[in-house]
Amino acid sequence: MKELTFETLIAVFEEMFGRGLFWALAIVAGIITLGYFYVLVRDRAVSWRKFLLAQISMPFGAIAAVLFVQWVTNSGFRDIGGPVDAIVLLMVATAGAIGIAVLTYTVESLIWPKKEA
Amino acid sequence: MTRRHDIPATRRAFLGLAGGAAALGLAGGAPARAAKVATRARIVILGAGAAGTALANRLAERLEGAQITLLDGRAEHWYQPGFTLIAAGLKPASYSVSRTSDWLPASASLIAEAAAEIDPEAKVVTTASGTRVPYDFLVVATGLTLDWDAIEGFSLDLVGKDGIGAVYAGPDYAAKTWAEMDRFTDSGGRAVFFRPATEMKCAGAPLKYAFLTEDYATRKGTRGKVDITYFAQSKSLFGVPIVAEKVRMLFEERGIGTEYSHVMKAIDPGRKIITFTDADGLEHETDYDFTNVIPPMRAPEVVRNSPLPWSGKWEGEGWVEVDPQTLRHNRYPEVFAVGDVAGVPKGKTAASVKWQVPVVEDRIVAQLAGQEGTEVYDGYTSCPLITRIGRAMLIEFDYHNNLVPSFPGLIAPLEELWISWLMKEVALKATYNAMLRGKA
Structure with missing residues (x-):
């Protein structure tokens, strides 16, 4: 790679999912993130009870993210060939875990806003 | 659960975060480009493949008023690095096919014909139908012929x-x-x-x-x-x-x-x-x-039959005689060759094109601005050498047979890695497309 710019990265992701799906996913992720901040600001606090369920969901998000990447790229666990591969795998898993935790927390807070008030 | 364990979150904190994110976004934006060079130069590019298209886009971005003309008889543009994936049953044939005209800058004109004759003395190219196209700069980017x-x-x-x-x-x-x-x-x-x-x-x-x-x-x-x-x-x-x-x-x-x-x-x-x-x-x-x-x-017939190829080197193959560092023709200084047809060792890949195009761009633009270009090509090329479905070796090297890894210490060039496969499978075509648009 000669230069890795933000624009190139966007182009890479558009290619991975197709332009429509990529931007749809990006918008969904943006809405969920905004929703997360919205419930935080609205409730003025992090609810640890809601966070518990969010944490329980994390391993599922991690596994789903890894399987999704493997499915998109026609590859599997047997292809892990070196330390950098393990790091990439863990990064994908971490992203999946955090993503689903934020999603779970936001959905819970939106559905049951006053349970702990 | 008591309030003591809760983290306070305020509107101010939220706004602070949003502001920080916006600042990051701005910082990631493209740097301002230098002012365009005004010129009336006629630049003719033979071939609208990877090299010709990428160069046309980059020149259109740098020059004001230049007459950029591409000659290519093929309506389809082929993403050739995808052929291996098609032949491995992982992608359909359509994966590698787009339209030549879709990638070209609006300011350039495309003559949908191949060149039939190149006359570097008279500085004229003649098309298959007999149209004469005079030039101030000629870039030979025809690719090669499978014999x-x-x-x-x-x-x-x-x-x-x-x-x-x-x-x-x-x-x-x-x-x-x-x-x-x-x-x-x-x-x-x-x-x-x-x-x-x-x-x-x-x-x-x-x-x-x-x-x-x-x-x-x-x-x-x-x-x-x-x-x-x-x-x-x-x-x-x-x-x-x-x-x-x-x-x-x-x-x-x-x-x-x-x-x-x-x-x-x-x-x-x-x-x-x-x-x-x-x-x-x-x-x-x-x-x-x-x-x-x-x-x-071999080089296409029109190039082999012209005065442009090397003599005494690559006999019968007809690659254009250019300086390996500047890609400028050794005998006709207003002629360049880029891509497969260039008579340089190695360097017949899309990755080579990505490195060669900015050199030719620099040399032409600098000359039009009355300066001397400084960019140099050192033979960089890259080959994600697939060793099985799911693994590849990201091999990058130069004229001197040295390995020149892009990610030293992180992605080992001679190791079969999943990350190298991921690059080939998902990132390469996107990078290639960005290159065609002159943006990578």
Whole structure:
């Protein structure tokens, strides 16, 4: 790679999912993130009870993210060939875990806003 | 749960976060470009493939008022790095096909014809229909010609039948090759792979296809009845010694047989025999049940018949005589060559194009601005050498046979890695497309 710019990265992701799906996913992720901040600001606090369920969901998000990447790229666990591969795998898993935790927390807070008030 | 354990979150904190994110977004924006150079120069680019298109876009971005004309008779643009994936059954033929006209800058004009004559003394190109196109700068980016007729007994009609494949011939032929490889790895037999003795584009591709065939046989459980032999044209499996040695080790590990100094000469589809010539000129026949035919490669006829090629070097191949560092013609300073047709060692890949194009852009723009260009090409090329589905070696090297890894210490060039496969499978085409638009 000669230069890795933000624009190139966007182009890479558009290619991975197709332009429509990529931007749809990006918008969904943006809405969920905004929703997360919205419930935080609205409730003025992090609810640890809601966070518990969010944490329980994390391993599922991690596994789903890894399987999704493997499915998109026609590859599997047997292809892990070196330390950098393990790091990439863990990064994908971490992203999946955090993503689903934020999603779970936001959905819970939106559905049951006053349970702990 | 009590309030004590809760983290306070305020509107102010939220706004602070949002502000920070916006600042990051701004910081990631593109840097301001230098002012455009005003010129009336006529720049003619022969070929609207990877090199011609990328250069046209970059020049259009840098120059104001230049007359950029591209000549290309082919309506389809082919993403050639995708051919291996098509021939491995992982992508459809359409994966590599787009329209030539879709990638060109609005300010450039396309003549949908090939060049028929190049006259560098008069500085004129004549098209197939006889139109004369005069130029101030000429960039030869025609790509190369696959010389199928040079193989006795072969014609492209044979591809997709009786174990004959030809990955290089185009997206549809790559798909036909996959159908034959799929059938072969079900039924078993003898696979014969080789490469031509001429300069060629992506010298890693013939090796990749041997690895992929071996991988499919192993996955299908038919490896026991599949015999694979790779016939190298020289005494080595790859032009870069350290890579050649690694490939030799991997071939040995996978049970892929090797023969050296064998150049393919003829194929007899009826008897299923391929004839090779060895270093002493002796002929050797070998039977096959599956093969990937790769013909000799040369500059297109219009270039070979012009005064532009090297003499006394690459005889009969016709590559354009350019300085390896600047890609400027040694005898006609207003002529450049970029991409497969350039007479430089190595450098016949899309990755080479990505490095060569900014050099030619710099040299032309600087000259038009009354300066001397400074950018230099040092032979960089890259080959994600697939060793099986899911793994590849990200091999990058230069004129001097040195490895020049983009991610030293992180992505080892001679290791079979998943991350290198991910790059080939998902990131490469996007990077290529960005390059076509002049943005990578």
